[in-house]
Amino acid sequence: MKRATSVDVAREAGVSQTTVSFVLNGRSDMGISESTRSQVLEVAKRLGYVPSASARSLKRGRSNIVLCALPTLPVARALEELKEDLSLQLGAAGFACVFVYTGALSTPLADLLQFLQPDAVLAVGDLAETDRQALDLSAIPFIDGILSPRGPEASAFRQEAIGDLQVSMLVAAGRDRIGYAGLSDPVEQRFYLPRLDGARQACGRLGIAPPLVATLDYTRESAQAALDVWRADESGINGVAAFNDLAALAILAACRVAGVAVPDDMALVGVDDLELAALTSPALSTIRIDVAGATATIVDATLSLLGAPSAHPSRPASTIRFVQRESS
C-alpha cells in the first residue's frame, strides 16, 4: 500500500492538484469555495494524506528541520532539560528539532548532510573545522557552543555566574579557604574554565584567597588525590566548589573514605542538581540551572538566523539557583 499523494486526493475529490495544495496550505486568497474546501479536507483525511517532506522541502527550499549536534558528555541534567526544551519550543515555532551524535567516534556532521538538510544547526560542543566548512558550503547557518557564552546570541548561559554563586554560598556558610574541583576532560573545558573564572572573581570580590584548583577525571583515585591536595595545603581548605555534581559526589565519597566530615570539616557544593544529589547522605548542596529561559534565547537566535519571526519579545536569560542541602 503506497502512501497517498496530493494527486490522489485531487482525483478522489474531483478537483485539480493545485486546488488541493491551496486548500491544505490554507491559501484563502485564492478563492476556494467553502464546499470544495471541505470536500478536499474530508478526502485528505479519509485517505490519510500526509504531504511528502522531501517534495515540500525541495520546492520550498527549506526543510523546517533544526539539527542539534551532541558531543559525548557524561550525564548532565541541565543538558537533558535543554534538549527537551529545544524540541518543545522549536516545535511550537514550526520546526522539527532532531538530534545527532557527532564526535570523534561517530559519523562526522558533514556526512549527515547528504541525508538531511537542516535549516540550521545547533551544536552543544564546538564544531570541527571540517564540519564548519561543510555547513558553509551548504549555506546552513549554525551556532556552536550553545552552552557557553561566546557570540552575543549565546550569552544566555552565564557559566561564570555559576562559579560565583558556588563560592558566594560557601563563604556565606563561613568558609574562607576554597578549593575548586575541575575536570581534565577536554570536552568539558568549555564549561569548566568559565565556571572557574567566576569562582576566582567571587573570591576576589569577597576578599579571600583565590581557589586552589585540583582537576579530576571521574575516578575514585583522582578524587582521592584532589582531596589530598586540598588537605595538604597549609591554609586549610574548608570549602570546595566542584565543576559538577558528579565530581562533587566523587569527592564526597573520597571524604568518607578519608574520614573527613562533610560539611563540618569540608563543605561541598556541586552543580546541576542531579536526581542523585538529593539522594546521597549527606545530601549534596548544588546549583540548579533553569534552562527554560536560556532555551528561549537560543530559539530566538535560531529563528532570527532563519528569518522567521520570533515569538519571544522578552528574553529571560538562564537563571540559576542555589539548592541548599546537607553538604554545605
Add this chain to the structure above:
Amino acid sequence: MKRATSVDVAREAGVSQTTVSFVLNGRSDMGISESTRSQVLEVAKRLGYVPSASARSLKRGRSNIVLCALPTLPVARALEELKEDLSLQLGAAGFACVFVYTGALSTPLADLLQFLQPDAVLAVGDLAETDRQALDLSAIPFIDGILSPRGPEASAFRQEAIGDLQVSMLVAAGRDRIGYAGLSDPVEQRFYLPRLDGARQACGRLGIAPPLVATLDYTRESAQAALDVWRADESGINGVAAFNDLAALAILAACRVAGVAVPDDMALVGVDDLELAALTSPALSTIRIDVAGATATIVDATLSLLGAPSAHPSRPASTIRFVQRESS
C-alpha cells in the same frame, strides 16, 4: 551564495547533468571515460557540490534516515551507549540515525512526519496508538520497545537475565532472603517487570523464597519507606536487587541514614554501572549491560525491514556481566 547543484557541475565541466549523476553515483556500467570521470569529480570538489537530500530522496523514494524516538527517561548509561552505537552501526550501513524526543510533553511523532520521512522508526519506549497509525499511513516500518523483548527481532535484550543474575550473585554471596526494588514510574515498567520476573525465577531455581518487592520513585522518602518494608519483614531481608543503579544508590543512602551496614547487614546490587556506581562509598556492585552486541541485532532487524543487506551474519546478543564492588 547559493549552493551548487549537479547542473552547475555539469555546466562547469562541459558535460550533461546525466553524466554528473552517473559519475557521482559510481555507475561504472554506464561507460564513462576516465578523463570525463576525473574531470567531473574535480569540478564537483571545487564547487563543493553536495547532492540535495530532498531531491534525492524524492526521486529514490527513500531518505536513508532512521529515526529513533526517545521517551523521557532518567539517566541510564546503557541507553546512552545504545544511542551512540546505533548512530555508529547504522552510519556504517549508510543510514543517518537521528533522535527525537517524543512523549506526553513533546511533539507527537506524527507531527514530525511532515518534516522528516525516515525509512524506519525505532522507538525505545512504546509508541502511542496515534503514532502507530501515522506510521502505518505513511508506510514507514517501525520497531518499538527496542530495549525489552517482544517481537523476535528485539529479543536481543533479555531483561529477565538481568534480574536473574542479580539474585544469583546475591545468593552466591550467602544471602537467602531477597528484596527487590522496583519503580512506580509507568515508563519504566517495560523494563522493570521483566527484570523482576527474572529475579523471581532465579529465587525459584535456587530454592529460596520469592523476592519481597517494594517500589520507589527517585526520592529519599520512598527509598526510606522501601527499606522499612524490608526490615519489617520477619524473614529478615539480607540482600536487595534494585531495578537500576539510581534506585540502588537511593537505597544505599537510606541504609546509611538508618544505620544499616552495607554489605554486612544488607547486600545491594544495582543495574547499569553508572559512573557513580564506582564512586560511592561503599562502591556499588552492579550489572553492566554490554549493548554493542544487542545493537547489532537491532540494526540487523532494521536493515532487513528495509530490504537492505545485513552485514552481521553472526548475531551476538547483549551480554551482561556482574561487576563486583563493595556493596555485595
Add this chain to the structure above:
DNA sequence: GCTGGTGACTAACTCGTATTAGGTGCTCCG
C-alpha cells in the same frame, strides 16, 4: 451586445536528482 470584472478553479511549470531510452561516431566484419 460587447466590455470588464469577479469568483472559482486549473494547466503548466519549478525545485534537483536518478533513470530510461536513446543518440552519436567509431571500428569490425563479411
Add this chain to the structure above:
DNA sequence: CGGAGCACCTAATACGAGTTAGTCACCAGC
C-alpha cells in the same frame, strides 16, 4: 559498403508538492 557492435554520452522524463499565469463561466453596466 552496409549493417552490427561498441564506447561514450545526452535529451527527456519522473518523483510530489508549491506557485504563476492563466481559463472559464457568469453577471453588471453602458
